[in-house]
Amino acid sequence: MATSPTPAAERENYLNTEYGIRSWLLTTDHKRIALLYLLLITFFFFIGGFFALLIRLELLTPAGDLVQADTYNKLFTMHGQVMVFFFLIPAIPAVLGNFLIPIMIGAKDLAFPRINLFSWYLLVIGGLLMMYTILTGGADTGWTFYPPFSTAFAKSQVVTAALAIFVAGFSSILTGLNFIVTIHRMRAPGMTWSRLPLFVWANYATSIIQVLGTPVLAITLMLVALDRLFAFGIFDPQRGGDPLLFQHLFWFYSHPAVYIMILPGMGVVSEVVSCFSRKRIFGYKFMALALIAIAVLGFLVWAHHMFVAGISLYAALVFSLLSYLVAVPSAIKVFNWTATMYKGSISYATPMLYAFGFIGLFTMGGLTGLFLAALGVDVHVTDTYFVIAHFHYIMVGGMVMAYIGGLHFWWPKISGRMYPEAWGKLAALIIFVGFNLTFFPQFVLGYLGMPRRYWQYSPEFQVLNVLSTAGATILAVGYVLPMVYFLWSMRYGKVADENPWGAAGLEWMTASPPPTFNFDETPVVTWEAYDYANLKEVPVEP
Amino acid sequence: MFQTFPLWPERASTTAGGVDALFIFLLTLCGLMAIMIFIMILVFAAKYRRSRGREAEQIEGSNALELTWSGVPLVIFMGIFVWGAAIYFKERTPPQDSAEIYTVAKQWMWKFQHMEGQREINELHVPIGRDVKMIMTSQDVIHSFYVPAFRIKQDVLPGRYTVAWFRATKAGRYHLFCAEYCGTSHSGMIGDVVVMQPAQYEQWLSGGPAAPLAQTGKQLFLSLGCSTCHRFDVQGRGPNLMNAYNRPVLLDDGRTITADENYLRESILTPAVKVVSGFKPIMPIFQGIISEEQLNALVAYIKSLNQSPEGTAGTRNTPTGSPTGQPQMMQVQ
Amino acid sequence: MSHSPAVVTHDQVHNPALQHHFATMEQQQEASTMGMWVFLITEIMFFGGMFTAYMVYRYMYYQAFVAGSEKMDFWWGTINTVVLICSSLTMALAVRSSQIGQRKALVVLLIITMLFGCVFMGIKAIEYTGHWKEHQFPGTNFHFEGPDPQHVEIFFSLYWAMTGFHALHMLIGIIIVGVIAFYSWRGKYGPDYYNPVENVGLYWHFVDMVWIYLYPLLYLISHKHGG
Secondary structure, three states: OOOOOOOOOOOOOOOOOOOOHHHHHOOOOHHHHHHHHHHHHHHHHHHHHHHHHHHHHHOOOOOOOOOOHHHHHHHHHHHHHHHHHHHHHHHHHHHHHHHHHHHHOOOOOOOOHHHHHHHHHHHHHHHHHHHHHHHOOOOOOOOOOOOOHHHHHOOOOHHHHHHHHHHHHHHHHHHHHHHHHHHHHOOOOOOOHHHOOHHHHHHHHHHHHHHHHHHHHHHHHHHHHHHHHHOOOOOOHHHOOOHHHHHHHHHHHHHHHHHHHHHHHHHHHHHHHHHHHOOOOOOHHHHHHHHHHHHHHHHHOHHHHOOOOOOOHHHHHHHHHHHHHHHHHHHHHHHHHHHHHOOOOEOOOHHHHHHHHHHHHHHHHHHHHHHHHOHHHHHHHOOEHHHHHHHHHHHHHHHHHHHHHHHHHHHHHHHOEOOOHHHHHHHHHHHHHHHHHHHHHHHHHHHHOOEOOOOOOOHHHHHHHHHHHHHHHHHHHHHHHHHHHHHHHHHHOOEOOOOOOOOOOHHHHOOOOOOOOOOOOOOOOOOOOOOHHHOOOOOOOO | OOOOOOOOOOOOEHHHHHHHHHHHHHHHHHHHHHHHHHHHHHHHHHHOEHHHOOOOOOOOOOHHHHHHHHHHHHHHHHHHHHHHHHHHHHHHOOOOOOEEEEEEEEOOEEEEEEOOOOEEEOEEEEEOOOEEEEEEEEOOOOEEEEEHHHOEEEEEOEOOOEEEEEEEOOOEEEEEEEOOOOOOOHHHOOEEEEEEOHHHHHHHHOOOOOOOHHHHHHHHHHHOOHHHHOOOOOOOOOOOOOOOOOOEEEEOOOOEEEOOHHHHHHHHHOOOOOOEOOOOOOOOOOOOOOOHHHHHHHHHHHHHOOOOOOOOOOOOOOOOOOOOOOOOOOOOO | OOOOOOOOOOOOOOOOOOOOOOOOHHHHHHHHHHHHHHHHHHHHHHHHHHHHHHHHHHHHOHHHHHHHHOOOOHHHHHHHHHHHHHHHHHHHHHHHHHHOOOHHHHHHHHHHHHHHHHHHHHHHHHHHHHHHHOOOOOOOOOOOOOOOHHHHHHHHHHHHHHHHHHHHHHHHHHHHHHHHHHHHHOOOOEOOEOHHHHHHHHHHHHHHHHHHHHHHHHHOOOOOOOO
């Protein structure tokens, strides 16, 4: 595997094979579609991030002085809806998964390339509906749409917001469907299930959730929309409906949705930790099994969002118990990543820094989950900033870290260029510091009793809120940096060879960037996953 | 209590200590676990760094280790589950003879009805050392009754009663928050819980003239015409409500349920849903006709019919026949 | 790509319907069949949400559900059930025709299937009009004489939502059967390539199955239907 002397730009690859806007908008190449997704979700990430910054600025002072109460309510609603449905859920699967899964299993494309493109258009349509919602005043129901507020009381764009999420949901379903079939039916000769990279396993587990969970959210939101449009009243207690039924149906999807967001991140971190420790992942089978276990058990714990909502005492006991079961596979993952580093040969490239960050922050997020699953403690901290901090440690500390880390790791493969390493490390550090400063104080705020979704708050909470807002500004800088230097590197970055990290995995055995059909000829796999023992080439410390 | 920078919330109820104990245990346990993992990562990262020219040693994994680090956490988790569940069980089970306060939440205020007849808005007076059971409902959207100093929280739903209870231990003025997002002024739906010494509380109670809640309910029972069918002397067209509360009832579809507060409530508002066996669904629907406060008064009255003539401990008022004036229609808008 | 349809299919000899990213026709067929099954699972979950709501409310307000069900037209519902079962038969025969290469039979059977679908939709439209006129559409239009009109309204909300989404699926089904019929007429499908027909058949049967559940749940709650 000598480095190719031909500069990437001169070889025919998926980027230079065709030019022009049509060749992108009508492409069925999974790699190009991945880049289309990248553009779309980056746009929504900054929209959602902008809302987050306004929220934090409003909370700088106890009085509601920056925006009106209604505006504030719309800000956190749109922040949640945009970030969850238009960034977090599509992020790793639709961008990195789309790009990598076919290459990792030695296929030419996903099983259904046209459905893949269709999924992207669905997300575009959903995104346009969401932008329409935002530009015509936004929704103010919270991302959770709880009736009867959402159905009978909110005076905002609830229907279009629900419709936007409905459409985006079908994008997510079709992506999951495509991945499941691809992983089952498109593997190259010799690529057995036990040789699949964990990133593929992780996306497989994610796809199961997308396929099983998302339709339930879709129909639930449709019932809310029908209530608003035609007064169906299915969840309206004034008319005999049960608002708790909505919560059950909503969380039946939206708790597993948390795993849609975190499982692919776990996949990225497994690849990165293994590569930069130059070791096979510790306990491969348990790691794969744990991913599936999380996906399955994740469907059985939804009502832990409802311990104070008015469910029966015994239902609460069952859901608390099951929630502790799902904590076990999560613990297995953290232990195995740590064990993978043991006696490795560790380098501190930027992706590895993100992986360190992920493990640390995910551990914090996971452990605070134990607090929330403990019934007695949950009663006090649920619906407070403790919950906000907890899920941001998982979503932002975990998932976004993994996503940005993964983008760095595979950037040479995607673009054919290296990003600037020093800037990469600096950005990772800024994000880590900014993140902790933003969200750690919120744990304290939560235990002190500051409820979430408060536009104004009691003065004794101010110091911690100021710290949090300060952190958010640092975090914002950290997020802008990679975007700038990624763009810069597309033109000025060092040309990458096919395997700059000396990593195992089929994606590193084809050119950077890969040709349209990924491989010149279909590879035949004769080695196990993470075969670092037989990879002789060790790159120097970057 | 308004220090500028508190790091721990006030502890003012019998529940708070237990919650704090488990929280501190979890903090210690999880803190140690996190620190252990962080130290391991840092040590490995430093010790095995590539720049020292290390070559990795390939290790496949270890079933023994995997089972250990699945099994040990599982056992610990089960311990935490039991502990948390025990606290929750206590939180969800109000003591038998608690004093009852009816609560109506609405956008965006808290309305309280004491059994003695006092009514309050966004301020709740309770004495130290008495078990207090909040019987709560909402007249619009979902709200949540949250008193951080008591470590209790319970969502308040429209169309049904939910219950929370506490026993205050320390005099003072504590935050009452709405913890479930409820619209524009969600963050303004706040109030104070004022915990008083028993003597002061008695003084506060005697402050204003008011008819006991059950008394108000009785007036309503008469003025709405309930008493024409629900008779106490002979069998009327509706069931006799004497001693009906909290007893099992046989319904006309064969089910047997307990006539708890929610059943009383449902049977007043939409009587045809669960008709008592042997009766016809002829009672008019009161949904939209009486206010939540009036409904509370009616429920309080029906519950008061359970008392033996000499009265029961823990409730301070018995509905005797002496009218104390017109029932006040509690339309606090 | 070399096309030589006369020769027995070999890995090297591509069927014109084989897409570039699949190695063999078998792989392509397995993939698309599996894709259809996974899609049907998502459909089960989609309707599952409404069936759950139905179960919960039926348990809570059984009497009202009986009262609502009595307002259903037993005969229209039963006829529609028979119509759909017949359409499933013709769909199954259509798939078989494509497998054994009977192009004419395939086209005719698909068109009959579509016609059955249209009859179903027509009857549904008659029923809907009746319910609308009888003030059985929820909301301000709704009016019901009985002890518990409020919860009868919930029954009707679920009736409209469940049959409405089912009818939407029927409509989509009729359209895609039409598309498939068009391509069948053009001779696209035969013993070597009948996968799209099979998949559309799976979808059609699924939509029928949903109705097979909706029919007893909505029309047959009580035994009081005289006929």
